[in-house]
Structures are given as C-alpha cells and as structure tokens.
Amino acid sequence: MTIATLIPEQRTRPETEVLDVAEPTPWWRRAALTTAEGAIGVGVALVFVAWSRRVDTNPLNQIAQVSALAHLQLQLWVLGAVAIVVALAGLRWAGHRFAHLAEPVACAIVSGVSTSLVAGAILVGLNGTPWGVGGRSHDSNHLAHWATALSDGHSITSPIYPPAYVYALSWLSDVTGQPAYYALKDLQILGTALLGPIAYLAWRMVLRPLWALGAGTVAVLPVLDGYKPAGAIVVAVSIPLFVAVTQAFRRSATLPVPALIGLGVGLGALAGLLLLTHPVYVLWPAPGVAAAVLLLTPWRRARWRAAVLALSGLATLGVVSGPYLYRFLTGVPDVQENYFYFDALQDPAYFLMWRGSSRPTGDWPIPGEVGGVGVFGLLVAVAIGVALALAWKRSLVATVVLCFASVWMFRFYAAARMSALHEVRLWPRTSVILAYCALLLIGAAAFALWRRLGRDRPPAAALGVVVAALLVFGMAGSATASRYLPDGPGKPGSLTWAAQHARLLDGSCPRWVGQSCW
Numbered sequence: 001m002t003i004a005t006l007i008p009e010q011r012t013r014p015e016t017e018v019l020d021v022a023e024p025t026p027w028w029r030r031a032a033l034t035t036a037e038g039a040i041g042v043g044v045a046l047v048f049v050a051w052s053r054r055v056d057t058n059p060l061n062q063i064a065q066v067s068a069l070a071h072l073q074l075q076l077w078v079l080g081a082v083a084i085v086v087a088l089a090g091l092r093w094a095g096h097r098f099a100h101l102a103e104p105v106a107c108a109i110v111s112g113v114s115t116s117l118v119a120g121a122i123l124v125g126l127n128g129t130p131w132g133v134g135g136r137s138h139d140s141n142h143l144a145h146w147a148t149a150l151s152d153g154h155s156i157t158s159p160i161y162p163p164a165y166v167y168a169l170s171w172l173s174d175v176t177g178q179p180a181y182y183a184l185k186d187l188q189i190l191g192t193a194l195l196g197p198i199a200y201l202a203w204r205m206v207l208r209p210l211w212a213l214g215a216g217t218v219a220v221l222p223v224l225d226g227y228k229p230a231g232a233i234v235v236a237v238s239i240p241l242f243v244a245v246t247q248a249f250r251r252s253a254t255l256p257v258p259a260l261i262g263l264g265v266g267l268g269a270l271a272g273l274l275l276l277t278h279p280v281y282v283l284w285p286a287p288g289v290a291a292a293v294l295l296l297t298p299w300r301r302a303r304w305r306a307a308v309l310a311l312s313g314l315a316t317l318g319v320v321s322g323p324y325l326y327r328f329l330t331g332v333p334d335v336q337e338n339y340f341y342f343d344a345l346q347d348p349a350y351f352l353m354w355r356g357s358s359r360p361t362g363d364w365p366i367p368g369e370v371g372g373v374g375v376f377g378l379l380v381a382v383a384i385g386v387a388l389a390l391a392w393k394r395s396l397v398a399t400v401v402l403c404f405a406s407v408w409m410f411r412f413y414a415a416a417r418m419s420a421l422h423e424v425r426l427w428p429r430t431s432v433i434l435a436y437c438a439l440l441l442i443g444a445a446a447f448a449l450w451r452r453l454g455r456d457r458p459p460a461a462a463l464g465v466v467v468a469a470l471l472v473f474g475m476a477g478s479a480t481a482s483r484y485l486p487d488g489p490g491k492p493g494s495l496t497w498a499a500q501h502a503r504l505l506d507g508s509c510p511r512w513v514g515q516s517c518w
Contacts, residue, residue, distance in 0.1 A: 033101070033104060034201070034204050036105075036108075037104050037105070037107070037108040037111075037200070037201065037204065037209070038108070038197060038200075038201040038204075040105060040108040040109060040112065041108045041109070041111040041112040041196070041197030041200055041201065042112065042194060042197050043112065044079055044108075044109050044111075044112025044113060044116075044197075045112040045113070045115075045116045045119070045193040045194055045196065045197055046193070047079070047112075048075055048076075048079060048112065048113055048116035048117075048119070048120060048193065049116060049119055049120065049123065049189060049190070049193050051075050051120075052072060052075065052116075052119070052120030052123045052124065053123065055068050055071050055072070055120070055123075055124050055127070056127065057124065057127065058127075058128075058512050059124055059125050059126070059127050059128070059485060059486055059496070059500065059512065060486055060500060060512050060513070062487075065124070065485045068121070068124040068485075069121065069478055069481060069485075072117050072120045072121060072124070072477075072478075072481070073117070073474055073478065075113075075117075075120065076113050076116075076117050076470065076473070076474050076477070077470070077474070079109065079112070079113050080109075080110065080113060080466075080470040080474075082109055083105075083106040083107075083109035083110045083466050083470070084106075084463070084466055084467060084470075086102050086105050086106040086109065087102060087103070087106040087462045087463040087466045088463060089102055090102020090103060090106070090462060091459065091460055091462070091463060094459070102462065103209050103210065103462040104209040106462055106466050107200070107209040107210060107212065107213040107462075107465075107466070108197075108200065108209075110213055110217075110466055110469050110470060110473070111196050111197045111199070111200035111201075111213060111217055112196065112197055113196070113470070113473060114195075114196030114197075114199075114200070114217050114218075114220075114221075114469070114473045114477075115192055115193060115194075115195040115196035115220070115221075115224055115473075115477070116192075116193045116196065116477075117473065117474065117477030117478065117481065118192050118224060118226060118477050118480050118481055118484065119189050119190075119192040119193035119226070120193075120481075121477075121480075121481030121484050121485060122188060122189050122192060122226045122484045122496070123189055124485065125484045125485045125486055125493065125496035125499075125500075126185055126496060126499055126500075127511075127512075128500070128510050128511030128512045129499050129500050129502070129504075129510035129511065129512075130178070130181075130182040130185060130504065130510075131181065131182065131184075131185060131498075131499035131500075131502050131504075131510075132181075132182075132184035132185035132187070132188050132499065133185075133188050133226055133227045133484065133495045133496055133499060134227055134495045134498060134499065135495070135498040135499040135501075135502035136181060136502050137498055137502075139227075139228060140181075140184060140227075141181075142158075142161075143165070143166060143169055143180075143184060144169070144179070144180040144181040144184055145180075146158070146161070146166045146170075147166050147167075147169040147170040147173055147180035147183075147184075148170075148173070148179070148180045148181075150166065150167065150170035151170045151173055151174055151180065159327045159331050160327060160328045160331040160332060162230075162275075162276055162277050162278055162279055162324075162328075163276055163324065164230070164273065164276040164277040165187075165228075165230040165277060165278075168187060169183060169184060169187050172186060172187055179505060181505065182505075185499075187229075188226055188227065188228075188229060189226075191226075191229030191230060191232075191233065192224065192226045192229050194233075195220060195224060195229060195232055195233055195236060196217055196220065196473075198233055198236060198237060199216055199217045199219075199220045199233075199236035199237070200212050200213055200216065200217045202216070202236060202237040202240040202241065203215070203216030203217065203240045205240055205241070205243075205244045206240055206243045206244050206247060206395075206396065207240075207396075209462075210461060210462060210465045211443070211447070213465060213466075213469055214443065214465045214468070214469060215439075215440060215443030215444070216236075216240060216440070217469070218439065218443075218469065218472055218473075219436050219439035219440050219443070220232065220235070220236045220436065221472075221473075221476045221480070222353070222432075222435045222436070222439070223235050223236070223432045223433075223435065223436050224480060226483075226484050227495055230277050230278055231278045231281060231429075231432070232432075233277070234274050234277050234278040234281045234282065235278075235281050235432055235433050235436055236436075237270070237274060238274055238281055238282050238285065238433075239285070239399075239400060239403060239433075239436065239437065239440065241267065241270055241271060241274070242285065242288075242289040242292075242399050242403060243395055243396050243399045243400070244267060245267055245271075245289060245293065245313075245399075246289065246292045246293055246296055246395040246398065246399045247395045248260075248263045248264075248267065248309060249293045249296070249297040249302070249306055249309060249310075250296045250297055250298070250395055252297065252302040252305040252306045252308075252309050253298050253301040253302035253305060255305065255309075257305070257308060260305055260308045260309045260312065261308065261309075261312045263309060263312075263313075264308070264309045264310070264311070264312025264313035264315075264316065265312055265313070265316045267313050268312065268313035268314060268315070268316030268317040268320070269316050269317075269320055271313070271317050271321075272316065272317045272318075272319070272320025272321035272322075273320060273321070275317070275320075275321040275324070275325055276320070276321050276324055279325065279328050280426060280429070281432070281433055284406060284407045284410050284430060284433065285403035285404075285406050285407050285433065286406070287406040288399070288401075288402035288403035288404070288405055288406035288407070289399060289402070289403060291402045291406075292395070292398045292399040292402045292403075295398060295402075296393070296395060296398060337423050337424050337425050337426060340424060341424075341428070342364070343428035343431070344418070344424045344427070344428050346364060346365060346428075347365055348411065348412060348415040348427070350365040350431075351411075351430065351431040351434040351435055351438075352365075352374070352376055352377050352380070352431075352435060352438070353365070353366075353431075353435070379442060380438040380441070380442065382445075383438070383441045383442040383444075383445040383446075384401065384404075384438075384441050384445075386445040386448060386449065387401070387441050387444045387445040387448055388401060390445070390448035390449065390451075390452055391444060391447075391448040394444075396440075396444055397441070397444050397448075400437050400440050400441055400444065401437075401441065403433075403437060404434060404437040404438070404441070407430050407433050407434055407437075408430075408434065410427070410430065411427050411430040411434070414426070414427035415427045483495075484496050486499075486500050500512060500513060501513055501516065501517050501518060502517060502518070503517045503518060
C-alpha cells in the first residue's frame, strides 16, 4: 500500500508521486497484497539460506570457494526462474482477473534472492566454525558480551550504543540456546539475507513493485555489510520512510484526522525503531527531511492538519526512542571517536565506492578520467541535475536530494574538524548513505526522462525488470561474496579468516584448521 493511494482523487493528477500508478483498489486489498509480498520475499530468502547449508566444503580452499559460489549462483537462478515464469504468466494471460498479481509476486520473489547470495557466501565462509564474521574480536566481542549480560538480567554498559541489535542478539541466543558469541553468526546471516526483502517492502510504501525492485532494492547493494547488517537495514529503510513522511505532509490537507493520526503513529514508530538500531543514519539526513517537508507542504490549506500529523509522529517517536535518543545526543560529546581507519585518510569528497572494513590495494580512490572523477561519478552528477531539472517538485526527488545535501554537509563539517579534535566522528561512513541516495537519483532521473519523452509502459516491462534485476543481483552478489570467503589476515576476507582460526569457547579448534587456532 502506498501513501499516495490513500487519496483517490490525487491518483490521476499529473503531479502524482507514485511511479507507475496502478488502478484504484480498496485499501485493505492493497495492504493485504503488500503484506503478502513481504511474506513471499522473506520466505524465499529463508529457503535460499536453508539450501545454502547443503554446501559442505572447506572454505579455506580456493577451488572449493569457486565451486561454492557456482552452487549459490545455481540456487539464485533456480529460484529466479520461478519469478520469470510468474512474469511470463502475467504477460500471457494479461486479461485474466488475477493477472495483475503476477508483477508484485515476481518482484517479491526476486527481492528474496537479492541479498541472499551474499548470506549464502557468509554461511560458506563460516562453514565449520560457530563464530560469526569477525570471530571474537572488536565489535563482535562487544556485541556478544552485551547480549550475554542482557540474557543474565543485566543492562548494556554503553549508554549510547544502539540497543535494538543487542536485544535481537540476546533474544536469538535465548531462543536457540547458543552462547551469544555463536548466535551472532545466525543473526549476521539472517540480517544479510533479509536486507533485500526489507528494502523492497520499505520502498513499496512509496513506489510500485517494478520501481521498488529496480531502483530501491538494487540501490542497497553497495551498502550491504554482512559483518554488521543492522546499519545497512537502517539505510535501506530510512530513505523510503523519509519520502513517505514528505508525501504524508504534502497530502495532509485532504486526509481525515484519524488517518493523519494513524500515519503519524506508524511513521513515528518506524523512525523510533530505526533510531534504536543505528541512530546516525537517521540523524544525518534528518535536516534534509525537515527541509523537504517545509518546501512541499501546502501550508495555507494544511496548517492545522500538518500539525496533527507532526505531533502524533513526534509523540510516538518520543515514546519509542526518546530516552535513548536523549542519552545518545548528550553522551556523544563525551565519547572519543579516534579510530582512523583507511577511509578517514583519503579524499573527503570521494563517496562512490564503500569498502566497509576491507582495505583496498593500489591507489585509492581509484583515479578517474575527468579531473580524477570516473564515469560513475559523472553519471551521478548528471542524474542529480536531470532529476532536479525535470522533477524537483516530486516528493521522492526533493527528499532524496535534500537528504543527500544534509549528509554531504555534515561529512565536510566533521572532516574539517578532524585535525583539530583528532577525532573521526564517523564521517567516512556517510559514504554509505551518499552512495545509496546517488543510485536512487539515477533511477529517478531515468523515470523523469521517460515521462518527459511521453513513452508508454511496455507490455513486457515486468519480465524485463525481473531478468535484469536477477543478473545484477547475481553478479553483484558474487563479487561482494569475496569479502566473506576467508583468504588470510589483512586481506578482504580477513574477518571470516579470523572466525575460522579463533579457538572455540570449549578450547577446541574449528573443523578445518586442525590445531592451528589461537
């Protein structure tokens, strides 16, 4: 169900916010269909992960790694073939009363495999060891320690660390009966596998299925992080949430008060949950969201109704995450963030490729063709210009551009103070959300150009998008998977290498290393 379709009289206007508008349907039917799409995506992702457990091979052997990747590709295309058949069925029986279901079902299936290949690679890379990515070092150790404390009835010792992921780990440890140090492995794999379906479902709040899959879900690929998937999930959900907020304010003049309160409560609760999971990815773009709301809300007609929406949303957000948000905002100045990882020592204007914890080899950033800027950087600049020129009044374009601008300015503000304060303040991690917004704006620019040319939607659009998306997810998943296949200390797969060589809690060694563990 989209925010836009809550107002029937708005659906046929040229300035409608929904890309690829569908025929009017009752709200309960739209809600049921969207829920079913989410269930299908999650189910396919879980099937993929369960199937990946059959790959029982030595992850320390490079030949075995290649064979495992090929097996995962076969899984993707077997499940993807089901989506292709569904799309073909919708094309073949276009006049049937249920033909309109083919597109969302096919897209939901593809969303289920979108990030599951990387989850399967993590499962292969950790085959034979109960440790998660990272073993018992750094953040993994802290998370497991805090989750163990929660299970024992104590509290998290850090007042500003986002608690939602720790609570999830503690709950999973209690349910499975594993130590939190081992349950972290399952949480990392599940978080990675479900990132795609979650991103798709989040974008379905504001986009039709093909755009939610082709633009929203594809855009999460550069931000995927199997080590700490919570951050990627927050990035994937926060931007469509902000677009939905802007749309809700923009249409507040025509919404009844109960609907405004319901929207405010729902959006505020989701924003509060994201703050409890990874606050900076919500706080950095927040000024941009406020600017988009101020710019696009019809204040003369919606003044008091917009106030109802704002108060209900802020009140709910305060109930869900208010105490933690206060601790976070007041406690951050007292925390020394002085871990200067490689990104902090590079060009602050470069954000186009996020490497996570992997240190690249050779020159970085990679030198480009035009003044040091590569083709992708030029494409992003052109896309932002085209999107603004042709569609700046659309909620999606205005919100994403202003969120990008907000994060962009924070990045330079924090980097400019780095030398004087000798602190990083996480500014390199703004690359994650900047790259995500850049890909979204490329999609928005393509749609704006298509609309300007007056082109009709091709009859086989669903089939084309499904096949293209499967190719992208397969190739990107295989390339990303290399970071989670152990290849030695100091290399891209060092985190799973550490998990394969870390001594177990009972003093024994993982399966494939004999007695060569520490």
